[in-house]
Amino acid sequence: MQLTGSEIVIECLKEHGIDTVFGYPGGTILNIYDELYKHSHEITHILTSHEQGAAHAADGYARATGKVGVCFATSGPGATNLVTGIATAYMDSVPLVAITANVAVPLLGRDSFQEIDIAGVTMPITKHNFIVKDVEKLADTIRRAFVIAKTGRPGPVLVDITKDVTANKAEYTKKEPSIPKRSTSKILDSDIETAVELIKSARRPYIFVGGGAVISEADKELKEFVYKINAPVADTLMGKGAFDGEDLLYTGMLGMHGTKTSNLGVTECDLLITVGARFSDRVVGNPKMFARKAKVLQIDVDPAEINKNILTYSSIIGDIREVLQRLNDRLEQLEHKEWIDRIVELKNKYPLHYKPSKLCGPEIVEKIYEITEGDAIISTEVGQHQMWSAQFFRYKKPRTLITSGGLGTMGYGLGASIGAKLGMKDKLVVNIAGDGCFRMNMNEIATATRYNIPIIQVVINNHVLGMVRQWQTLFYGKRYSNTVLNDKVDFVKLAEAMGAVGIRVTTIDEFEDAFRKAIDLKTPVVIDCQIDEEDKVWPMVAPGAAISETFTAEDLEKKEEN
Template sequence: MQLNGAEIVIECLKEQGVDTIFGYPGGAILNVYDELYKHRDEIRHILTSHEQGASHAADGYARATGKVGVCLATSGPGATNLVTGIATAYMDSIPIVAITCNVGVSLLGKDSFQEIDITGITMPITKYSFIVKDAAKLADTIRKAFRIAKSGRPGPVLVDIPKDVTAAVTEYECQELGKYVPEHPHINEEKIRNVLSMLETAKRPYVFVGGGAVLSGASDELKEFVDKLDAPVTDSLMGKGAFPGTDPRYTGMLGMHGTKTSNYGVSECDLLVVLGARFSDRVTGNTQTFAKNAKILQIDIDAAEINKNVLVTEEIIGDVKEVLSILNRHLKQQDHAEWLERIESYKEKYPLKYHPDVLTGPFIIEEIYRQTKGDALIVTEVGQHQMWAAQYYKYTKPRTLLTSGGLGTMGYGLGASMGAKVGCPDKTVVNIAGDGCFRMNMNEIATAVRHNIPIIEVVVNNHVLGMVRQWQDLFYDERYSATVLRDSVDFAKVAEAMGAVGIHVETQDEFKAAFEKALTLNRPVVIDCQIGSDDKVWPMVAPGADIKEAFDEEDMKNEQSV
């Protein structure tokens, strides 16, 4: 049948099963939006307050559902406003397809009004960037974009379409979307034998779980593997929920703000099994001393991650779920009772703790956990509140912590929480924010109100840029350069001005009551929580130090008293 380019875009989205799009219109993309209007009963469009909010919402939708998220933007500044969200998705391997429209083909390269080379800009932060100058190639390009986004190691893909291509008419033939069967690398049998030998001869194994275990859906296989190996488990920020945080073998997060138990345990183990993790500097600290007593086994779908940051003893290139399935069939039951007892003694000696009598970030997170019974989707911005959310909420299922791990994007969480709630409407969705982060994209509260998206926004408000100030306090002799945010902004009133419910709290009891109320309202709610400016995330490892050198408030007091 004969269709124009805009009609083909919408038909291809329908082919891919897309039910929700996040975006912001403009002149170059008007043809697509006109066609989207005709299909508004089939595809829901969420008009965000800013294109960055649209890209983060598509990302949150993808993380929460496991499907490909989709966002739209017009040319020039509309397209460039997507860049931070695309980079966020790229760093955390999140499948989104960003569709932008550009000036007409004849105007490309002439500094035309609102022209930008968005494919060139996004080339380093996408799996692939397309510009489609021929309407006859449009359908196949969009189909390819979705296939690339979700295959192998997932990630974002951009499709840029000049405006005249959206108007051009060409032949279109509908294709039914068959069941997606991921292509996995061939797994070397000799590697499997070598790995089984490593697993069965280890005396002090430790399992380190990364985001790849979440993306591959490997939770069941992971639990069976850990039980068979009889080993303690730690995770990265991105790996939260792949292994239950309530399991006795779980020891908390690893790295800069990981538990002392995990940091000490990994430093003492003789085999570190790394599942879908990329050895971020926030995890390893000093790479020269990281797990120096251990053989390291890395299982990852991306060969580029092998020996990139840390040299490994053995690797298997493959999907974590598939590799663990194979290993589970052959691995004999192991017994490491003595090793587990040592790790348990660390857990008892070095628990996470905080000041119990005042409103603090950790108290807020634990109260959210208590009231949601651990069954909420937790989204975060980036900073101290993010680390507290990682430390004090017990994640028992994958895709229940949505956070910007690799890029560390302040302003990510509010858009992402909207995407998560749209994708999972039956779930309670809570975005944990700092006041610095909330300022960046708080205009998306208006989006949540406009589209009746009942998210709960909890602002951990210490009136400073908390994590940066923590570094200034510890490493810059308390020179608080540009980190103090003491002004007259009232976040509760701002929320009310945009049509949401705003609540100001200063005590533990006030927060308990406010959050309990928020759970019943089925409306967007902002809870502005006043905490101390000098509260810190503990434990901490100084940048570039050995992770065994984790210290906390008590350690600092002891050092100062000497």
Template sequence: MKLNGSEILIECLKEQGVDTIFGFPGGAVLNIYDALYKHRDEITHILTSHEQGAAHAADGYARATGKVGVCIATSGPGATNLVTGIATAMMDSVPMVAITANVTLPLLGRDSFQEVDIAGITMPITKHNYIVKDVGELARTVREAFRIAREGRPGPVLIDITKDVTAAVCDYEKKLPKIRPTATVSAEMLRLDEAIQMIHESRQPYVFVGGGAILADCSEELLEFVETIDAPVCDSLMGKGAFPGDHPHYTGMLGMHGTKTSNLGVTNCDLLIVLGSRFSDRVIGNAEKFAANAKILQIDIDPAEINKNIGADYAIVGNLKDILAELNRKLPRLSHQKWMAEIAMNKQSYSLAYDESTLTGPYVIEELSKLDDGSFVIATDVGQHQMWTAQYYKFRSPRTLLTSGGLGTMGYGLGAAIGAQVGCPDKHVFNIAGDGCFRMNLNELATAVRHQIPVVEIILNNHVLGMVRQWQTLFYEGHYSSTTLSDGVDFVKIARGFGCEALAVTKREEVGPALRRAIASKRPFVLDCQIGMDDSVWPMVAPGAAISDIIIGK
């Protein structure tokens, strides 16, 4: 069958099971949009307000569903507007395919109108990327891009297609993706005996769960493993939801804004079992003092993560789900009664606390968590509200927290929430943002209204760049340089101008009714929650300090 390049692209996307694309049209990509129009009953296109919003929406769609997210943009500035979203996906190992069009082949390299070397620009922030200059290579490239995005440690792949390729005609033959079965026995499986011996010999084991556990879809195996070895569990920001946040063995997040129980527990344990984590600097603090009394057993699918930031005494490279299943099969049920009693006492002594006399971010987040009936997906932007969400929300299942952990992208959350809501129409999706983050991509409210995507935007509005101000208070003698946002912007009026429902929340007693009203509306809804400008995230570990050196706060 002879098809032009744009039609081949659409057919290949259908082969891969793509049902949704997030994007923004332009001159170089018009042929593709014409093909999308013809296949609009098979692939839904969500027109965003900005290409960055499209990239974040594809990312949120991928995180919430486990599928590959797809975004599309035109050449030049359209393509470069995807860069932050692609880098976000790369840092957090999100499977995504970004499709851009470029000028025609004769115009490449001539500084043509809206020409940019997007493949060169994105080379450091993609698993792989392509520029397609021959229509005969297009189908193979698309299929390979999706395979690379999914396999091993997931990540983004970029396909740049010259405009003449989108119009050129060649033969197309349908090929469905081959299912690649996971090997049940591998060389790594034969190396479990030493790991099992380390677990047997430990008297004070601790399990640290990272985002790799979400990607491996191993929550059931993880729960069985923890209960089998009778160990406390902490997680990274990216690992939230892999292990139930309301389980007795769970002690909270580890690191700079982790709980005192988790930080002291990891400091005092004799075996740290690390599952799918890259040992971020925000987790480990002072590397020389991190888990100094412990042997470290690290399990990760990416060999590049072994011994990169923290040296492992023993490491296993492979699929976390398979490895945990095999460990569960081989390990007897263990008991660490004394250690678990110590951890339980610390949890009681060092529980999180906040000012209960006024409206605060933690209170809003706790009230939202109480309403969660298992149908909530939470996106966040980046800053204090992100850390409060990690501390106070009880994430009970995977793929329910969408947040930029690695790149720390302000403005990420609203686009991600839109993508998640499109991918999971039966869920209630919220974005928790600070007012600084909300300003960056608030134009995506128009996207939500245009497509009637019922996301709820919760703004914890302190009229400052809260996390930066907190650092200025602690480490810069209160020099509040360019962090105050007291400019009289009314987010409720702005939201209503976009066509959203909106409410201002100024008192604690207003929070519950406002949240229930937003959920019941089934429309895009904005809650502007006014909190104090000097509310801070506690506990905190100062940069460069050991994670056991914890600042509790006022």
């Protein structure tokens, strides 16, 4: 049947089971929005306060559900406002399809009103992108975009459609969506056998888990693998929840703000089994000193990650879940009692702790964990609160921490929490922010109230850019250049002005009361938590240092005394 380009866009979304789209209309995309209006009973559109919020919401939806997130924007500034969100998704391998519109084909290249080469702009930060100038190619292009976004290592795909294509007609025939297959073609039996022999011969194996294990939905296979090997487990920020944070074999995060147990344990291990992690600089520290006693076995779906940051002894390329299944089939039960005893000794000697003289970030995160019993989706912004959320909330299931790891996007979490809540309506969703991050996209509270999306926004408010200030304290002689936010902004009044409930707290008892009230209200709530500007994230590894050189506040005090 003959359909307009706009009708084809909507039908292709329906083919792929898309029920929620985030976006903001404008001139060149009006044809698509007009068609979307006719299908509002099938596809819910969330009008965000800003296009960046739409991209982050689509990203949060994708991370929480495992589905492809979709966002819309018009040409020019509408399209460029998506860029930070697209880059965030790219760095963390999130399946996203961004659909933008552009000026009509005759106007391209003429500096027309709101014309921008968004395909050129986003080329380095998308898995692939398209500009559609022929309506006959539109349906197949959109279908390809969804396949590319989900195949292998996921990522964002941009489809830019000229306005005349959205109005022109072409023949459309409905097709069943192509379901991407798990990447198994590069899993070699010889690599599996080598890995099995390495694992069997290791006396001090350590398992290091990254976001690839979450993306692959390999948590069951990972648990079996861990128990068969009888090895301790550390994770990255993106790997949270792939292995149960309450398990006795779990030792916490690795790297700059990882636990002393994980950092020292990986330094002592003789085999580091890396499952879907890319060895970022924040994890590795000094690469020449990283896991120097260990042979590194890296398992990853993306061959480009092998030997990119850390040289491996051996590797297996392929879907994480499939690789772990094959390894589990060939491994017999192993025991490493002496090694586990050593790790337990480190855990007992170096637990995560804090000494609150008044309300502080770790205490807030622990209280959220206690009240929810860990059954919540936590989204975060970026900074000290993000690290406290990683350290003191024990993620028991995958897709329960929604955070910007690779790009470190301040302003990400609020939009992402909206997307996560819409994707997982039965889950409690809490966005934890610092005051600096919250300022960036706090206008999305208006989005939450417009649709009565009952997110809980916790602002850990120290009136400074906390993580930057922490570096200034430790490495820049306490020269606090442009990191003090001690102004007259009132987040409670702002929340109320946007239609949300605002509550300010200064003690842990007040926070508990406010948080329980927020759960009961089932409406957007902003809790402004006043903490001390001197609070810091511990432990820490100085940039460029070996992760074995992790230190705490107590270590600094001893050093200064000497």
